[in-house]
Amino acid sequence: MTLTQLEIFSLVAELRGFTLAAHRLGISQSAVSHALKSLEQELGVELLRRHQSSVELSDIGEQLLLRARAMLGLANTLRQEAADARGMKRGTLRIGSFGPTSSIKLLPGILQRYREAHPGIEVHIDEGPDRQVIQWLEERRIDIGFVVLPEERFDTFALIEDQMLALLPINHSLATRSALSLKDLCNDPFVLTEAGSSELVSRLFSAARLQPNIRFRCSQLLSTLDTVSRGDAITVVAESSLPHAQNPQYVKVALSPQVKRQVGLAVLDQRQASPATLAFIELATQMNHS
Structure with missing residues:
Protein backbone atom coordinates (compact mmCIF):
# COMPACT_ATOMS: atom_id res chain seq x y z
CA MET A 1 0.00 0.00 0.00
CA GLY A 87 12.72 26.81 6.53
CA MET A 88 9.26 25.92 5.15
CA LYS A 89 10.44 26.23 1.56
CA ARG A 90 7.80 23.78 0.28
CA GLY A 91 4.43 22.42 1.34
CA THR A 92 0.67 22.63 0.89
CA LEU A 93 -2.09 24.33 2.90
CA ARG A 94 -5.77 23.56 2.25
CA ILE A 95 -8.21 26.22 3.55
CA GLY A 96 -12.00 26.10 3.80
CA SER A 97 -13.83 29.44 3.60
CA PHE A 98 -17.48 30.53 3.80
CA GLY A 99 -19.34 33.69 2.85
CA PRO A 100 -18.09 37.26 2.43
CA THR A 101 -16.81 37.62 6.02
CA SER A 102 -14.02 35.10 5.54
CA SER A 103 -13.64 35.05 1.75
CA ILE A 104 -13.67 38.83 1.15
CA LYS A 105 -12.92 40.59 4.45
CA LEU A 106 -10.53 38.25 6.30
CA LEU A 107 -8.82 35.88 3.88
CA PRO A 108 -7.28 38.24 1.25
CA GLY A 109 -5.25 40.25 3.79
CA ILE A 110 -4.07 37.15 5.68
CA LEU A 111 -3.17 35.37 2.43
CA GLN A 112 -1.14 38.29 1.13
CA ARG A 113 1.00 38.38 4.27
CA TYR A 114 1.22 34.58 4.40
CA ARG A 115 2.46 34.31 0.81
CA GLU A 116 5.06 37.01 1.47
CA ALA A 117 6.33 35.09 4.52
CA HIS A 118 6.06 31.59 3.00
CA PRO A 119 6.18 31.82 -0.82
CA GLY A 120 6.98 28.10 -1.18
CA ILE A 121 3.72 26.97 0.44
CA GLU A 122 1.06 26.10 -2.13
CA VAL A 123 -2.34 27.32 -0.89
CA HIS A 124 -5.61 25.68 -1.97
CA ILE A 125 -8.94 27.35 -1.06
CA ASP A 126 -12.36 25.69 -1.12
CA GLU A 127 -15.48 27.82 -0.65
CA GLY A 128 -18.79 26.51 0.60
CA PRO A 129 -21.57 27.06 3.15
CA ASP A 130 -20.49 27.15 6.82
CA ARG A 131 -21.73 23.60 7.49
CA GLN A 132 -19.85 22.37 4.41
CA VAL A 133 -16.58 23.74 5.86
CA ILE A 134 -17.32 21.79 9.08
CA GLN A 135 -17.81 18.61 7.05
CA TRP A 136 -14.58 19.17 5.11
CA LEU A 137 -12.70 19.52 8.41
CA GLU A 138 -14.21 16.33 9.80
CA GLU A 139 -13.37 14.45 6.60
CA ARG A 140 -9.83 15.90 6.55
CA ARG A 141 -10.34 17.39 3.09
CA ILE A 142 -8.95 20.69 4.40
CA ASP A 143 -6.27 21.51 6.97
CA ILE A 144 -7.99 24.57 8.42
CA GLY A 145 -11.36 26.27 8.07
CA PHE A 146 -13.09 29.54 8.87
CA VAL A 147 -16.05 28.81 11.18
CA VAL A 148 -18.69 30.55 13.28
CA LEU A 149 -17.80 30.07 16.95
CA PRO A 150 -18.30 28.34 19.32
CA GLU A 151 -17.50 25.02 17.65
CA GLU A 152 -16.84 22.33 20.26
CA ARG A 153 -15.68 19.59 17.87
CA PHE A 154 -12.43 21.33 16.92
CA ASP A 155 -9.51 23.32 18.26
CA THR A 156 -10.52 26.91 17.49
CA PHE A 157 -8.97 30.39 17.40
CA ALA A 158 -11.18 33.50 17.54
CA LEU A 159 -10.48 36.25 14.98
CA ILE A 160 -13.30 38.81 14.89
CA GLU A 161 -16.59 39.60 16.57
CA ASP A 162 -19.51 41.42 14.99
CA GLN A 163 -23.28 41.51 15.47
CA MET A 164 -26.30 40.15 13.69
CA LEU A 165 -28.63 42.70 12.06
CA ALA A 166 -32.10 42.65 10.58
CA LEU A 167 -32.21 43.65 6.91
CA LEU A 168 -35.44 45.13 5.55
CA PRO A 169 -36.57 46.67 2.26
CA ILE A 170 -36.33 50.46 2.49
CA ASN A 171 -40.11 50.98 2.31
CA HIS A 172 -40.93 48.29 4.91
CA SER A 173 -43.23 49.35 7.75
CA LEU A 174 -40.56 48.40 10.36
CA ALA A 175 -37.64 50.07 8.54
CA THR A 176 -37.74 53.20 10.71
CA ARG A 177 -37.50 51.30 14.01
CA SER A 178 -34.25 51.64 15.98
CA ALA A 179 -34.28 47.96 17.02
CA LEU A 180 -36.30 44.83 16.30
CA SER A 181 -36.93 41.60 18.19
CA LEU A 182 -36.83 38.19 16.52
CA LYS A 183 -40.61 38.01 17.03
CA ASP A 184 -40.99 41.15 14.88
CA LEU A 185 -39.34 39.24 12.02
CA CYS A 186 -41.64 36.20 11.97
CA ASN A 187 -44.58 37.58 9.98
CA ASP A 188 -43.02 38.65 6.68
CA PRO A 189 -41.50 36.34 4.04
CA PHE A 190 -37.94 35.53 5.17
CA VAL A 191 -34.86 34.73 3.09
CA LEU A 192 -32.19 32.45 4.57
CA THR A 193 -28.60 32.62 3.32
CA GLU A 194 -27.00 29.17 3.18
CA ALA A 195 -23.45 30.45 2.66
CA GLY A 196 -22.74 32.22 5.93
CA SER A 197 -24.49 32.12 9.30
CA SER A 198 -27.53 30.02 8.37
CA GLU A 199 -26.95 27.65 11.31
CA LEU A 200 -26.64 30.55 13.75
CA VAL A 201 -29.80 32.27 12.43
CA SER A 202 -31.78 29.01 12.61
CA ARG A 203 -30.56 28.37 16.18
CA LEU A 204 -31.50 31.92 17.24
CA PHE A 205 -35.12 31.49 16.21
CA SER A 206 -35.30 27.92 17.59
CA ALA A 207 -33.91 29.00 20.98
CA ALA A 208 -36.60 31.71 21.16
CA ARG A 209 -39.22 29.10 20.12
CA LEU A 210 -40.00 31.13 17.06
CA GLN A 211 -40.35 30.17 13.41
CA PRO A 212 -39.51 32.64 10.63
CA ASN A 213 -41.64 32.47 7.50
CA ILE A 214 -38.89 31.10 5.24
CA ARG A 215 -39.90 31.54 1.59
CA PHE A 216 -36.45 31.82 -0.01
CA ARG A 217 -33.12 30.03 0.47
CA CYS A 218 -30.13 31.58 -1.27
CA SER A 219 -26.72 29.97 -1.64
CA GLN A 220 -24.95 33.34 -1.79
CA LEU A 221 -25.36 36.56 0.21
CA LEU A 222 -25.58 38.67 -2.97
CA SER A 223 -28.76 36.82 -3.93
CA THR A 224 -30.14 37.41 -0.43
CA LEU A 225 -29.41 41.16 -0.64
CA ASP A 226 -31.08 41.28 -4.05
CA THR A 227 -34.18 39.51 -2.68
CA VAL A 228 -34.45 42.02 0.17
CA SER A 229 -33.76 44.99 -2.15
CA ARG A 230 -36.63 43.93 -4.42
CA GLY A 231 -38.96 43.98 -1.40
CA ASP A 232 -39.65 40.24 -1.59
CA ALA A 233 -38.38 39.30 1.90
CA ILE A 234 -36.57 40.30 5.07
CA THR A 235 -33.56 38.56 6.65
CA VAL A 236 -30.98 38.46 9.44
CA VAL A 237 -27.30 38.79 8.47
CA ALA A 238 -23.93 39.38 10.09
CA GLU A 239 -22.74 42.98 9.99
CA SER A 240 -19.26 42.17 8.66
CA SER A 241 -20.69 40.18 5.75
CA LEU A 242 -22.35 43.27 4.23
CA PRO A 243 -20.68 45.28 1.43
CA HIS A 244 -18.96 48.53 2.47
CA ALA A 245 -21.00 50.56 -0.01
CA GLN A 246 -24.41 51.66 1.23
CA ASN A 247 -27.40 50.23 -0.63
CA PRO A 248 -30.39 52.59 -0.83
CA GLN A 249 -32.77 49.67 -1.36
CA TYR A 250 -32.41 48.04 2.07
CA VAL A 251 -32.11 49.19 5.69
CA LYS A 252 -30.02 47.71 8.53
CA VAL A 253 -31.76 47.54 11.92
CA ALA A 254 -30.18 46.34 15.19
CA LEU A 255 -31.62 43.31 16.98
CA SER A 256 -32.93 43.59 20.51
CA PRO A 257 -31.54 41.94 22.52
CA GLN A 258 -28.24 42.29 20.66
CA VAL A 259 -26.83 39.10 19.13
CA LYS A 260 -23.05 38.82 18.77
CA ARG A 261 -21.28 36.58 16.25
CA GLN A 262 -17.70 35.36 16.48
CA VAL A 263 -15.73 34.08 13.50
CA GLY A 264 -12.50 32.16 13.86
CA LEU A 265 -10.32 29.37 12.54
CA ALA A 266 -10.71 25.68 13.32
CA VAL A 267 -8.46 22.63 12.98
CA LEU A 268 -9.29 19.03 13.74
CA ASP A 269 -6.43 18.64 16.21
CA GLN A 270 -3.87 21.35 16.89
CA ARG A 271 -1.32 18.74 18.02
CA GLN A 272 -1.40 17.11 14.57
CA ALA A 273 -1.52 20.36 12.58
CA SER A 274 1.28 20.94 10.09
CA PRO A 275 3.79 23.79 10.50
CA ALA A 276 2.19 25.53 7.48
CA THR A 277 -1.20 25.39 9.24
CA LEU A 278 0.21 26.63 12.56
CA ALA A 279 1.99 29.50 10.77
CA PHE A 280 -1.33 30.52 9.16
CA ILE A 281 -3.09 30.49 12.56
CA GLU A 282 -0.33 32.54 14.16
CA LEU A 283 -0.38 35.15 11.39
CA ALA A 284 -4.20 35.36 11.29
CA THR A 285 -4.56 35.82 15.05
CA GLN A 286 -1.76 38.43 15.13
CA MET A 287 -3.36 40.44 12.33
CA ASN A 288 -6.83 40.42 13.89
CA HIS A 289 -5.85 41.00 17.52
CA SER A 290 -3.43 43.84 16.94
Missing part, protein backbone atom coordinates in the same frame (compact mmCIF):
# COMPACT_ATOMS: atom_id res chain seq x y z
CA THR A 2 1.38 3.39 -0.99
CA LEU A 3 0.39 6.96 -0.21
CA THR A 4 -0.11 7.49 -3.95
CA GLN A 5 -2.72 4.71 -4.00
CA LEU A 6 -4.48 6.25 -1.01
CA GLU A 7 -4.42 9.69 -2.63
CA ILE A 8 -5.92 8.28 -5.85
CA PHE A 9 -8.58 6.37 -3.88
CA SER A 10 -9.48 9.49 -1.87
CA LEU A 11 -9.77 11.66 -4.98
CA VAL A 12 -11.85 9.11 -6.94
CA ALA A 13 -14.19 8.86 -3.93
CA GLU A 14 -14.48 12.65 -3.69
CA LEU A 15 -15.06 13.24 -7.41
CA ARG A 16 -17.08 10.03 -7.93
CA GLY A 17 -15.26 9.21 -11.12
CA PHE A 18 -12.02 7.86 -12.60
CA THR A 19 -11.82 10.37 -15.47
CA LEU A 20 -12.13 13.46 -13.26
CA ALA A 21 -9.57 12.07 -10.78
CA ALA A 22 -7.13 11.26 -13.60
CA HIS A 23 -7.53 14.77 -15.02
CA ARG A 24 -6.99 16.38 -11.58
CA LEU A 25 -3.86 14.26 -10.94
CA GLY A 26 -2.49 14.65 -14.47
CA ILE A 27 -2.23 10.89 -15.08
CA SER A 28 -4.02 8.46 -17.38
CA GLN A 29 -7.36 6.89 -16.50
CA SER A 30 -5.81 3.43 -16.83
CA ALA A 31 -3.17 4.40 -14.22
CA VAL A 32 -5.97 5.41 -11.82
CA SER A 33 -7.84 2.17 -12.48
CA HIS A 34 -4.68 0.07 -12.01
CA ALA A 35 -3.77 1.79 -8.73
CA LEU A 36 -7.23 1.16 -7.28
CA LYS A 37 -7.37 -2.43 -8.47
CA SER A 38 -3.98 -3.10 -6.85
CA LEU A 39 -5.15 -1.50 -3.60
CA GLU A 40 -8.34 -3.60 -3.58
CA GLN A 41 -6.37 -6.77 -4.26
CA GLU A 42 -3.93 -6.02 -1.45
CA LEU A 43 -6.73 -5.29 1.04
CA GLY A 44 -8.95 -8.11 -0.22
CA VAL A 45 -12.10 -5.96 -0.35
CA GLU A 46 -14.09 -4.04 -2.96
CA LEU A 47 -13.66 -0.33 -2.22
CA LEU A 48 -15.69 1.02 -5.13
CA ARG A 49 -18.71 -0.11 -7.10
CA ARG A 50 -18.18 0.75 -10.74
CA HIS A 51 -21.16 1.94 -12.80
CA GLN A 52 -21.28 2.95 -16.43
CA SER A 53 -20.88 6.69 -15.84
CA SER A 54 -19.79 6.94 -12.19
CA VAL A 55 -18.53 5.08 -9.15
CA GLU A 56 -19.81 4.84 -5.59
CA LEU A 57 -18.11 3.71 -2.40
CA SER A 58 -18.90 0.31 -0.91
CA ASP A 59 -19.70 0.21 2.83
CA ILE A 60 -16.14 -0.84 3.68
CA GLY A 61 -14.90 1.76 1.19
CA GLU A 62 -16.70 4.51 3.15
CA GLN A 63 -15.06 3.26 6.35
CA LEU A 64 -11.58 3.01 4.88
CA LEU A 65 -11.84 6.43 3.19
CA LEU A 66 -11.79 8.10 6.62
CA ARG A 67 -8.64 6.13 7.50
CA ALA A 68 -7.04 6.99 4.17
CA ARG A 69 -7.68 10.72 4.67
CA ALA A 70 -6.28 10.53 8.20
CA MET A 71 -3.11 8.83 6.88
CA LEU A 72 -2.75 11.39 4.08
CA GLY A 73 -3.19 14.19 6.60
CA LEU A 74 -0.46 12.79 8.83
CA ALA A 75 1.80 12.26 5.82
CA ASN A 76 1.28 15.91 4.90
CA THR A 77 2.17 16.91 8.46
CA LEU A 78 5.38 14.85 8.22
CA ARG A 79 6.28 16.60 4.98
CA GLN A 80 5.51 19.97 6.54
CA GLU A 81 7.65 19.26 9.59
CA ALA A 82 10.51 18.27 7.30
CA ALA A 83 9.89 21.44 5.27
CA ASP A 84 9.86 23.42 8.52
CA ALA A 85 13.32 22.11 9.28
CA ARG A 86 14.39 23.44 5.88
Whole structure:
Protein backbone atom coordinates (compact mmCIF):
# COMPACT_ATOMS: atom_id res chain seq x y z
CA MET A 1 0.00 0.00 0.00
CA THR A 2 1.38 3.39 -0.99
CA LEU A 3 0.39 6.96 -0.21
CA THR A 4 -0.11 7.49 -3.95
CA GLN A 5 -2.72 4.71 -4.00
CA LEU A 6 -4.48 6.25 -1.01
CA GLU A 7 -4.42 9.69 -2.63
CA ILE A 8 -5.92 8.28 -5.85
CA PHE A 9 -8.58 6.37 -3.88
CA SER A 10 -9.48 9.49 -1.87
CA LEU A 11 -9.77 11.66 -4.98
CA VAL A 12 -11.85 9.11 -6.94
CA ALA A 13 -14.19 8.86 -3.93
CA GLU A 14 -14.48 12.65 -3.69
CA LEU A 15 -15.06 13.24 -7.41
CA ARG A 16 -17.08 10.03 -7.93
CA GLY A 17 -15.26 9.21 -11.12
CA PHE A 18 -12.02 7.86 -12.60
CA THR A 19 -11.82 10.37 -15.47
CA LEU A 20 -12.13 13.46 -13.26
CA ALA A 21 -9.57 12.07 -10.78
CA ALA A 22 -7.13 11.26 -13.60
CA HIS A 23 -7.53 14.77 -15.02
CA ARG A 24 -6.99 16.38 -11.58
CA LEU A 25 -3.86 14.26 -10.94
CA GLY A 26 -2.49 14.65 -14.47
CA ILE A 27 -2.23 10.89 -15.08
CA SER A 28 -4.02 8.46 -17.38
CA GLN A 29 -7.36 6.89 -16.50
CA SER A 30 -5.81 3.43 -16.83
CA ALA A 31 -3.17 4.40 -14.22
CA VAL A 32 -5.97 5.41 -11.82
CA SER A 33 -7.84 2.17 -12.48
CA HIS A 34 -4.68 0.07 -12.01
CA ALA A 35 -3.77 1.79 -8.73
CA LEU A 36 -7.23 1.16 -7.28
CA LYS A 37 -7.37 -2.43 -8.47
CA SER A 38 -3.98 -3.10 -6.85
CA LEU A 39 -5.15 -1.50 -3.60
CA GLU A 40 -8.34 -3.60 -3.58
CA GLN A 41 -6.37 -6.77 -4.26
CA GLU A 42 -3.93 -6.02 -1.45
CA LEU A 43 -6.73 -5.29 1.04
CA GLY A 44 -8.95 -8.11 -0.22
CA VAL A 45 -12.10 -5.96 -0.35
CA GLU A 46 -14.09 -4.04 -2.96
CA LEU A 47 -13.66 -0.33 -2.22
CA LEU A 48 -15.69 1.02 -5.13
CA ARG A 49 -18.71 -0.11 -7.10
CA ARG A 50 -18.18 0.75 -10.74
CA HIS A 51 -21.16 1.94 -12.80
CA GLN A 52 -21.28 2.95 -16.43
CA SER A 53 -20.88 6.69 -15.84
CA SER A 54 -19.79 6.94 -12.19
CA VAL A 55 -18.53 5.08 -9.15
CA GLU A 56 -19.81 4.84 -5.59
CA LEU A 57 -18.11 3.71 -2.40
CA SER A 58 -18.90 0.31 -0.91
CA ASP A 59 -19.70 0.21 2.83
CA ILE A 60 -16.14 -0.84 3.68
CA GLY A 61 -14.90 1.76 1.19
CA GLU A 62 -16.70 4.51 3.15
CA GLN A 63 -15.06 3.26 6.35
CA LEU A 64 -11.58 3.01 4.88
CA LEU A 65 -11.84 6.43 3.19
CA LEU A 66 -11.79 8.10 6.62
CA ARG A 67 -8.64 6.13 7.50
CA ALA A 68 -7.04 6.99 4.17
CA ARG A 69 -7.68 10.72 4.67
CA ALA A 70 -6.28 10.53 8.20
CA MET A 71 -3.11 8.83 6.88
CA LEU A 72 -2.75 11.39 4.08
CA GLY A 73 -3.19 14.19 6.60
CA LEU A 74 -0.46 12.79 8.83
CA ALA A 75 1.80 12.26 5.82
CA ASN A 76 1.28 15.91 4.90
CA THR A 77 2.17 16.91 8.46
CA LEU A 78 5.38 14.85 8.22
CA ARG A 79 6.28 16.60 4.98
CA GLN A 80 5.51 19.97 6.54
CA GLU A 81 7.65 19.26 9.59
CA ALA A 82 10.51 18.27 7.30
CA ALA A 83 9.89 21.44 5.27
CA ASP A 84 9.86 23.42 8.52
CA ALA A 85 13.32 22.11 9.28
CA ARG A 86 14.39 23.44 5.88
CA GLY A 87 12.72 26.81 6.53
CA MET A 88 9.26 25.92 5.15
CA LYS A 89 10.44 26.23 1.56
CA ARG A 90 7.80 23.78 0.28
CA GLY A 91 4.43 22.42 1.34
CA THR A 92 0.67 22.63 0.89
CA LEU A 93 -2.09 24.33 2.90
CA ARG A 94 -5.77 23.56 2.25
CA ILE A 95 -8.21 26.22 3.55
CA GLY A 96 -12.00 26.10 3.80
CA SER A 97 -13.83 29.44 3.60
CA PHE A 98 -17.48 30.53 3.80
CA GLY A 99 -19.34 33.69 2.85
CA PRO A 100 -18.09 37.26 2.43
CA THR A 101 -16.81 37.62 6.02
CA SER A 102 -14.02 35.10 5.54
CA SER A 103 -13.64 35.05 1.75
CA ILE A 104 -13.67 38.83 1.15
CA LYS A 105 -12.92 40.59 4.45
CA LEU A 106 -10.53 38.25 6.30
CA LEU A 107 -8.82 35.88 3.88
CA PRO A 108 -7.28 38.24 1.25
CA GLY A 109 -5.25 40.25 3.79
CA ILE A 110 -4.07 37.15 5.68
CA LEU A 111 -3.17 35.37 2.43
CA GLN A 112 -1.14 38.29 1.13
CA ARG A 113 1.00 38.38 4.27
CA TYR A 114 1.22 34.58 4.40
CA ARG A 115 2.46 34.31 0.81
CA GLU A 116 5.06 37.01 1.47
CA ALA A 117 6.33 35.09 4.52
CA HIS A 118 6.06 31.59 3.00
CA PRO A 119 6.18 31.82 -0.82
CA GLY A 120 6.98 28.10 -1.18
CA ILE A 121 3.72 26.97 0.44
CA GLU A 122 1.06 26.10 -2.13
CA VAL A 123 -2.34 27.32 -0.89
CA HIS A 124 -5.61 25.68 -1.97
CA ILE A 125 -8.94 27.35 -1.06
CA ASP A 126 -12.36 25.69 -1.12
CA GLU A 127 -15.48 27.82 -0.65
CA GLY A 128 -18.79 26.51 0.60
CA PRO A 129 -21.57 27.06 3.15
CA ASP A 130 -20.49 27.15 6.82
CA ARG A 131 -21.73 23.60 7.49
CA GLN A 132 -19.85 22.37 4.41
CA VAL A 133 -16.58 23.74 5.86
CA ILE A 134 -17.32 21.79 9.08
CA GLN A 135 -17.81 18.61 7.05
CA TRP A 136 -14.58 19.17 5.11
CA LEU A 137 -12.70 19.52 8.41
CA GLU A 138 -14.21 16.33 9.80
CA GLU A 139 -13.37 14.45 6.60
CA ARG A 140 -9.83 15.90 6.55
CA ARG A 141 -10.34 17.39 3.09
CA ILE A 142 -8.95 20.69 4.40
CA ASP A 143 -6.27 21.51 6.97
CA ILE A 144 -7.99 24.57 8.42
CA GLY A 145 -11.36 26.27 8.07
CA PHE A 146 -13.09 29.54 8.87
CA VAL A 147 -16.05 28.81 11.18
CA VAL A 148 -18.69 30.55 13.28
CA LEU A 149 -17.80 30.07 16.95
CA PRO A 150 -18.30 28.34 19.32
CA GLU A 151 -17.50 25.02 17.65
CA GLU A 152 -16.84 22.33 20.26
CA ARG A 153 -15.68 19.59 17.87
CA PHE A 154 -12.43 21.33 16.92
CA ASP A 155 -9.51 23.32 18.26
CA THR A 156 -10.52 26.91 17.49
CA PHE A 157 -8.97 30.39 17.40
CA ALA A 158 -11.18 33.50 17.54
CA LEU A 159 -10.48 36.25 14.98
CA ILE A 160 -13.30 38.81 14.89
CA GLU A 161 -16.59 39.60 16.57
CA ASP A 162 -19.51 41.42 14.99
CA GLN A 163 -23.28 41.51 15.47
CA MET A 164 -26.30 40.15 13.69
CA LEU A 165 -28.63 42.70 12.06
CA ALA A 166 -32.10 42.65 10.58
CA LEU A 167 -32.21 43.65 6.91
CA LEU A 168 -35.44 45.13 5.55
CA PRO A 169 -36.57 46.67 2.26
CA ILE A 170 -36.33 50.46 2.49
CA ASN A 171 -40.11 50.98 2.31
CA HIS A 172 -40.93 48.29 4.91
CA SER A 173 -43.23 49.35 7.75
CA LEU A 174 -40.56 48.40 10.36
CA ALA A 175 -37.64 50.07 8.54
CA THR A 176 -37.74 53.20 10.71
CA ARG A 177 -37.50 51.30 14.01
CA SER A 178 -34.25 51.64 15.98
CA ALA A 179 -34.28 47.96 17.02
CA LEU A 180 -36.30 44.83 16.30
CA SER A 181 -36.93 41.60 18.19
CA LEU A 182 -36.83 38.19 16.52
CA LYS A 183 -40.61 38.01 17.03
CA ASP A 184 -40.99 41.15 14.88
CA LEU A 185 -39.34 39.24 12.02
CA CYS A 186 -41.64 36.20 11.97
CA ASN A 187 -44.58 37.58 9.98
CA ASP A 188 -43.02 38.65 6.68
CA PRO A 189 -41.50 36.34 4.04
CA PHE A 190 -37.94 35.53 5.17
CA VAL A 191 -34.86 34.73 3.09
CA LEU A 192 -32.19 32.45 4.57
CA THR A 193 -28.60 32.62 3.32
CA GLU A 194 -27.00 29.17 3.18
CA ALA A 195 -23.45 30.45 2.66
CA GLY A 196 -22.74 32.22 5.93
CA SER A 197 -24.49 32.12 9.30
CA SER A 198 -27.53 30.02 8.37
CA GLU A 199 -26.95 27.65 11.31
CA LEU A 200 -26.64 30.55 13.75
CA VAL A 201 -29.80 32.27 12.43
CA SER A 202 -31.78 29.01 12.61
CA ARG A 203 -30.56 28.37 16.18
CA LEU A 204 -31.50 31.92 17.24
CA PHE A 205 -35.12 31.49 16.21
CA SER A 206 -35.30 27.92 17.59
CA ALA A 207 -33.91 29.00 20.98
CA ALA A 208 -36.60 31.71 21.16
CA ARG A 209 -39.22 29.10 20.12
CA LEU A 210 -40.00 31.13 17.06
CA GLN A 211 -40.35 30.17 13.41
CA PRO A 212 -39.51 32.64 10.63
CA ASN A 213 -41.64 32.47 7.50
CA ILE A 214 -38.89 31.10 5.24
CA ARG A 215 -39.90 31.54 1.59
CA PHE A 216 -36.45 31.82 -0.01
CA ARG A 217 -33.12 30.03 0.47
CA CYS A 218 -30.13 31.58 -1.27
CA SER A 219 -26.72 29.97 -1.64
CA GLN A 220 -24.95 33.34 -1.79
CA LEU A 221 -25.36 36.56 0.21
CA LEU A 222 -25.58 38.67 -2.97
CA SER A 223 -28.76 36.82 -3.93
CA THR A 224 -30.14 37.41 -0.43
CA LEU A 225 -29.41 41.16 -0.64
CA ASP A 226 -31.08 41.28 -4.05
CA THR A 227 -34.18 39.51 -2.68
CA VAL A 228 -34.45 42.02 0.17
CA SER A 229 -33.76 44.99 -2.15
CA ARG A 230 -36.63 43.93 -4.42
CA GLY A 231 -38.96 43.98 -1.40
CA ASP A 232 -39.65 40.24 -1.59
CA ALA A 233 -38.38 39.30 1.90
CA ILE A 234 -36.57 40.30 5.07
CA THR A 235 -33.56 38.56 6.65
CA VAL A 236 -30.98 38.46 9.44
CA VAL A 237 -27.30 38.79 8.47
CA ALA A 238 -23.93 39.38 10.09
CA GLU A 239 -22.74 42.98 9.99
CA SER A 240 -19.26 42.17 8.66
CA SER A 241 -20.69 40.18 5.75
CA LEU A 242 -22.35 43.27 4.23
CA PRO A 243 -20.68 45.28 1.43
CA HIS A 244 -18.96 48.53 2.47
CA ALA A 245 -21.00 50.56 -0.01
CA GLN A 246 -24.41 51.66 1.23
CA ASN A 247 -27.40 50.23 -0.63
CA PRO A 248 -30.39 52.59 -0.83
CA GLN A 249 -32.77 49.67 -1.36
CA TYR A 250 -32.41 48.04 2.07
CA VAL A 251 -32.11 49.19 5.69
CA LYS A 252 -30.02 47.71 8.53
CA VAL A 253 -31.76 47.54 11.92
CA ALA A 254 -30.18 46.34 15.19
CA LEU A 255 -31.62 43.31 16.98
CA SER A 256 -32.93 43.59 20.51
CA PRO A 257 -31.54 41.94 22.52
CA GLN A 258 -28.24 42.29 20.66
CA VAL A 259 -26.83 39.10 19.13
CA LYS A 260 -23.05 38.82 18.77
CA ARG A 261 -21.28 36.58 16.25
CA GLN A 262 -17.70 35.36 16.48
CA VAL A 263 -15.73 34.08 13.50
CA GLY A 264 -12.50 32.16 13.86
CA LEU A 265 -10.32 29.37 12.54
CA ALA A 266 -10.71 25.68 13.32
CA VAL A 267 -8.46 22.63 12.98
CA LEU A 268 -9.29 19.03 13.74
CA ASP A 269 -6.43 18.64 16.21
CA GLN A 270 -3.87 21.35 16.89
CA ARG A 271 -1.32 18.74 18.02
CA GLN A 272 -1.40 17.11 14.57
CA ALA A 273 -1.52 20.36 12.58
CA SER A 274 1.28 20.94 10.09
CA PRO A 275 3.79 23.79 10.50
CA ALA A 276 2.19 25.53 7.48
CA THR A 277 -1.20 25.39 9.24
CA LEU A 278 0.21 26.63 12.56
CA ALA A 279 1.99 29.50 10.77
CA PHE A 280 -1.33 30.52 9.16
CA ILE A 281 -3.09 30.49 12.56
CA GLU A 282 -0.33 32.54 14.16
CA LEU A 283 -0.38 35.15 11.39
CA ALA A 284 -4.20 35.36 11.29
CA THR A 285 -4.56 35.82 15.05
CA GLN A 286 -1.76 38.43 15.13
CA MET A 287 -3.36 40.44 12.33
CA ASN A 288 -6.83 40.42 13.89
CA HIS A 289 -5.85 41.00 17.52
CA SER A 290 -3.43 43.84 16.94
